[in-house]
Amino acid sequence: MNTQIKKILADLYIIDGSLREREEELINIINNILISQPDTKFDAEFARRLRFKLLEKESLTIKKNFNFTIMSDLIIKRFSYVFAGAAVILLAVVVWQNIDFSSKNSLSSKITKLKSNAFGSLIENGQLAVSEELASANVSVTKGSAESRAIGMGGGGGVSVSDAMLPNPVNYIYKYTGEEIKMESKEITVFRRVRGGASASALANQIKGFDFGGVNLNNFSNLSLQNLTLAEDKEFGYMLSFSLEDGSISINQNWLKWPNTQDICLGKDSACFDSLQLTPNDIPSDSVIIEIVDNFLREKGISIDGYGAPFIDKSWITPEVRFIGDQLSVIYPLIIEGSKVYEESGQPSGLNISIDIRNKRVAGVWNMLSQVYESSDYAAETDFNRIKEIAEKGGRYNNIYYADLSGQETNVLELGTPEFILARIWKQPAGYGMAQEFFIPSYFFPIINKPDNAPTWINGVVVPLAKEILDDADKNNDINPRPMPLLDPASTRSEQPAVAPEDFAADEVCADNCGNGICEEVT
Template sequence: MKNTRYLLATLVLVLIIVYAVMTWQKPNTNQPTDNNNNPLDQNGLSLNIKKVAAEAFGSLTYQAVSGDQNLTESNSQRNGVAVAMPNATNAGGAVDGKMIAPDSMLIYQPTYYQYVYQGDEFSLNDEELAVLKRIKPASPSQGGGENAKNNFGNFNLGLLNLNSFADAGLNNFNIVQDKKFGYSLYINLFEGSISLSENWAKWYDTNYAPREFKNTDIPADDAIIALTDNFLAEHDIDAKLYGQPEVQKNNYNLMLPMAKAEDTAVSSIYPVSNSVSVIYPLLLDGKQIYDDWGNKQGLQLNVNLEFNKVSSLYNLNTQNYQSSNYKMETDKEKILKLLRNGSIYPYYNYQETDTKIVEIPVGTPKLQYVRTWQYKNNINDELLVPALVFPILNPQNSDNPYKTSVVIPLAKDIIDQAQNQDNGGGPIRVMGGAAE
């Protein structure tokens, strides 16, 4: 009798999960409508953008956390994403450290990167542009939540009465494939996102020993992309909102040896990871999305080269947005000043006498989006802000091979804040050595 009760409880839980997923994916006629007055469809990867009033999302400036204008590591870990102006020592990539090895001894040498504009003339004529805010299916801050709420009913596992927790709902759950090379799928109903990774126990046995890979072991890009294309097709993942896939060559364990090896022999034997990333860049209104560091954002798949299989997938999200006009910066000189730092963030200028200054040339920018975060009422909202993306010229030969572009947001709120952080008089300087 007891076993029967547990079986029935398990069946009820499965039905609840199925109901929650179906409700999450079902078109919601109460959602805003587009310009053609058609209900927004949340099935698949349909792109839906609803126009709202100007500056509807409030200030775009980075918000202080716990009274501290600089985001500490503990704040970042607690909230999951950056919600305040990051600490200058970790921002923008203007200052780095290199390990040099005279006489086989490793010595730290701080390196300061300055990004020098060598592109064509450009102008900033748009006084206002649209900022996009992603609408999550079950976000209370955006009028959602009912789809993933109150789904438990009279449900009792025998361990405790879940129905005793008022206003409870299903937020996320995990599905595991019990087969060789099976996957663990993570469905987040609150965020409207799905990711997957290896079911470790079904990929690696107790005697597993990783194979060492060399640069020459890495397959051609076409072969890697064929694997990811086939994976998407096999699992009915619609890629219509994404651009052409790209193998991520700026991965630290691929680009560095190729960029720094003095000859082919050294490059060919340099050990690399057994995993390669492929990104399908998300395209909205023909614009690509970047993060602050200059990386393209979109659907990311990792390929395990040892097994020649896709091992993980990230950033498969619903694509429903609100669009609101905001004032943009039109002073090109302010943009070029921030560009030289490599970031909108303030930086520390290290005063050691052995600091190496490296100038890195960048080319003509394109108007794209940068993904930022707005933290309000204990909720992180995802914003896409118009930005200029400056490509680094010949990144493979750059002294900073990890960075391929510099991203400067155009929103006047953000630029004004960056100018104020800079105190209007150049970079923040730390006297007498490195910052604590």
């Protein structure tokens, strides 16, 4: 054993003494890592993952890992099965037998390189799809808007923003204070996730010959099996949902098998419910939460290869929060080709695991996706000043701007030196069809002076580096805020009827005489 390995082992034993029992295995693992990945940091996170892998190795002798890579080229390989039994059981067997659960690297990425610009335009109908989170965030408030919405809608008039008992919104201005970056690459590599539509159709063809209670599936065409749900019939059981078309798996509580606080307080007064309210003090320590997650992943054989170190999302817990819900999220950031994946809103994207705080159990897992991708090179933006300008305007969808209100507060948010990431962006097809899921090289500009009272969604600014996307953003977005002139509500009202009597009469004549060719003559 060389000196370097001895030092690494000594450091690991300080972090986690239980690893000493597996020293022989550790030496082999560290040797392989030093050869293949000499720059690996042997820190606390490495020790945690190493311990997880060692325990996972034991459980693999009796369990098999989920394999999500097959969800895209899923099931096309093996259909030579002799079927028997009830149709419902058969359906489960078809799916189960065609999913390879034995792969050790079930979440390892599989990337197929294509020619340049292989995905066509990265925008559709002038713009990429806007996430619901971004769409709901980019709203301006103007005086009188509430009144104009309510008038004529049975609401009796309404209350304008200036009259409502609400605090004025805060305007946020971004200012870059980081280092200048030299843009050297003229191309970026864009990734597109491959889904399992062909496999879903292949599975449907396998079951078309079975009797499903009087429905003959042979009378239907172009069938595809899109979803399959399995449920554990036991206390604290789970429901597994397989989306074969999307290439994803989610795990949720089987609500029939989990205790319900409403049942406990059924027929009792509000004091019962109040006694069951959770507060931030009821949240377990971070180490306990991570241990709950690690144990669940190991017991269920779910691999975390392809994901970064987990973090606990407590961004929503502020000093003003007195009571909390039953669940807390732990996120394992997705990593593709060494780069972290973010939503364009600035939030990390990856494997999301919900913890039931009350029962100290995993409540659900979602965003488990197939790790099969295609990649293609596209033209990159090479002007960092342009990228910086877009970041200072809040990204390609611009910053939220509120009309000038009396006493309104404005905060300047400083943006630090950006980190290279992949932004998860959706492209809506023209007409019908599923949106395509892209991972586009981008810069994430962190906010380095976020105020304590800032909204939780203000985390940073994401700017895609694809030149086509930025060109489209400049063309379709007016970056500088231009409040529309405010109308005097009184000037919008009139004592005159909306339709003049003579116009109304003409409309009636037209409706009655269209068949006689009079419509064009009556005005």
